[in-house]
Structures are given as C-alpha cells and as structure tokens.
Amino acid sequence: MANAKRAFIFDMDGTIVDNMAFHTRSWLEFFARRGKEYDPDAFFRETAGAQGREILRERLGPDIPDDEIAVLAQEKDALYREMYRPHRAAIQGFEAFVSAADAQGVALAVATSAPPKNIVFTLDELDLRRHFATVVGAADVKQGKPHPDVFLKAAEQLGIDPADCIVFEDAPMGVEAARRAGMRAAVITSTLPAEDFKEFDNVIAIVGDYDEIAVDELLARL
Structure with a gap:
C-alpha cells in the first residue's frame, strides 16, 4: 500500500x-416495541447511511442523554445481529x-x-x-x-x-x-x-x- x-x-x-433489509427490519421492530410504526421503504430511504445514534435522536428526541442513546443503540444492533446472523x-x-x-x-x-x-x-x-x-x-x-x-x-x-x-x-x-x-x-x-x-x-x-x-x-x- x-x-x-x-x-x-x-x-x-x-x-x-x-x-440492509435486516437493518430495516430490526429498526422497525425496535420502534414497534415503543409504539412507533414506520413505512419500511420510507424508513430505509430516510436513514440508510446514517449512524444509529443519529437515527435514535431524530426519532426519539434530541434531549435523551448520551448514555441512554448508547444503550438503545446496543439493543437495536443486538436485534439486527440476531436477525442477520444465519444469512x-x-x-x-x-x-x-x-x-x-x-x-x-x-x-x-x-x-x-x-x-x-x-x-x-x-x-x-x-x-x-x-x-x-x-x-x-x-x-x-x-x-x-x-x-x-x-x-x-x-x-x-x-x-x-x-x-x-x-x-x-x-x-x-x-x-x-x-x-x-x-x-x-x-x-x-x-x-x-x-x-x-x-x-x-x-x-x-x-x-x-x-x-x-x-x-x-x-x-x-x-
């Protein structure tokens, strides 16, 4: 190099x-557990490429403490890995x-x-x-x-x-x-x-x- x-x-x-379909599915499941529903196609187009913490702040509010954002992001990513691992x-x-x-x-x-x-x-x-x-x-x-x-x-x-x-x-x-x-x-x-x-x-x-x-x-x- x-x-x-x-x-x-x-x-x-x-x-x-x-x-990416598994990221979208895990995000939708994460938010559904919190009473929030999103159209899958629209959600993907609005968020693909963004960092998880950015998506969380945009959808849950800007005032959530950083440590809570970190815990929420870990929950979502664990859900994604569980869904995608066999594939x-x-x-x-x-x-x-x-x-x-x-x-x-x-x-x-x-x-x-x-x-x-x-x-x-x-x-x-x-x-x-x-x-x-x-x-x-x-x-x-x-x-x-x-x-x-x-x-x-x-x-x-x-x-x-x-x-x-x-x-x-x-x-x-x-x-x-x-x-x-x-x-x-x-x-x-x-x-x-x-x-x-x-x-x-x-x-x-x-x-x-x-x-x-x-x-x-x-x-x-x-």
Missing part, C-alpha cells in the same frame, strides 16, 4: 454484505474483486456508519478484514453520512488524495457523502434501483454485484 496512488473505499452494510455472506464476486484490486496496487479501505460490534460481526467473523489496510467506523468520526467525514478519514489513513479514490456505496446518502468528499462512486444496487442515483454526477458505475465490473474499467474512469 505504501506506493499506492489510487484507492477503493467500501461502505460495509449493503455494499460488502447484502444486509451472512459477502456480495457475489466481492472477494475476487478486492483481490484483483490489491494485485493491481489499489489501496483498500472500509468506511462505514456501523458501530464496532457490527464491524466485528461482519468483517472479522466473515474473515474479510484481511483485505483492507484500514477500517473507519462510526466510533471514529463525529458526523455520519451524508457528511464526508468517514470517507475523508479513510483516504487520509491510506495516504491517498480524495480525487484518486472510488467509493463503493448502496445508498444515496453514502453517494452524497462521497460527492462532498470529492470522490467518485460506484453503486451496488443491492437495496435500491439504479434510477435512485441518476441525479449524482459523481457516479461512474452502477452494478448489481462485483461480477459485473472489472478493476481496470473503474481505474480508467479516474
């Missing part, structure tokens, strides 16, 4: 693993794609809104962390997407200029965060259709999975 001049930065949920798997073609990128000298990172336990649940328990030079999560930045903080921190840790980074995302808030970071984006349509990203001028590829795109094709678009 020391001589890398370009980087691929991956969101995790919905981009490395196809798990965990990398998206089709992912490991072959990152191996090909690494072989071509591309620096690799994860930049996610997930908390530490969920990162371990996905990257470590699926043995995927070994592919990445650095992993940046919700605990490492103050603001979640669409703020660019998590992507900029990943680029900084890799030592790569933002203009030489391609972000892999599945949600509009994540693509907007990449745009604000000055980065191009490749979209994985694991949870939303291609037309949901038509307004973004930083999107250079839209695919269903990693078998549909080659490292060379993406690098050429930088």
Whole structure:
C-alpha cells in the first residue's frame, strides 16, 4: 500500500454484505416495541447511511442523554445481529474483486456508519478484514453520512488524495457523502434501483454485484 496512488473505499452494510433489509427490519421492530410504526421503504430511504445514534435522536428526541442513546443503540444492533446472523455472506464476486484490486496496487479501505460490534460481526467473523489496510467506523468520526467525514478519514489513513479514490456505496446518502468528499462512486444496487442515483454526477458505475465490473474499467474512469 505504501506506493499506492489510487484507492477503493467500501461502505460495509449493503455494499460488502447484502444486509440492509435486516437493518430495516430490526429498526422497525425496535420502534414497534415503543409504539412507533414506520413505512419500511420510507424508513430505509430516510436513514440508510446514517449512524444509529443519529437515527435514535431524530426519532426519539434530541434531549435523551448520551448514555441512554448508547444503550438503545446496543439493543437495536443486538436485534439486527440476531436477525442477520444465519444469512451472512459477502456480495457475489466481492472477494475476487478486492483481490484483483490489491494485485493491481489499489489501496483498500472500509468506511462505514456501523458501530464496532457490527464491524466485528461482519468483517472479522466473515474473515474479510484481511483485505483492507484500514477500517473507519462510526466510533471514529463525529458526523455520519451524508457528511464526508468517514470517507475523508479513510483516504487520509491510506495516504491517498480524495480525487484518486472510488467509493463503493448502496445508498444515496453514502453517494452524497462521497460527492462532498470529492470522490467518485460506484453503486451496488443491492437495496435500491439504479434510477435512485441518476441525479449524482459523481457516479461512474452502477452494478448489481462485483461480477459485473472489472478493476481496470473503474481505474480508467479516474
């Protein structure tokens, strides 16, 4: 990585693993236990890419103490892990794609809104962390997407200029965060259709999975 001049930065949920439906289901169950009902599609579109603590404050009120927010977030995430555990798997073609990128000298990172336990649940328990030079999560930045903080921190840790980074995302808030970071984006349509990203001028590829795109094709678009 020391001589890398370009980087691929991956969101995790919905981009490395196809798990966003389980996040939505766990959020809806969490709020249903508190007498709050939301439309699943609208909830996903409004929250995908945001940090859990941001979602909790928006839906439950801004005056809840930080320690209570932390406990509530742990409850929701435990529910998510219980729901998703039997289904965990990398998206089709992912490991072959990152191996090909690494072989071509591309620096690799994860930049996610997930908390530490969920990162371990996905990257470590699926043995995927070994592919990445650095992993940046919700605990490492103050603001979640669409703020660019998590992507900029990943680029900084890799030592790569933002203009030489391609972000892999599945949600509009994540693509907007990449745009604000000055980065191009490749979209994985694991949870939303291609037309949901038509307004973004930083999107250079839209695919269903990693078998549909080659490292060379993406690098050429930088």
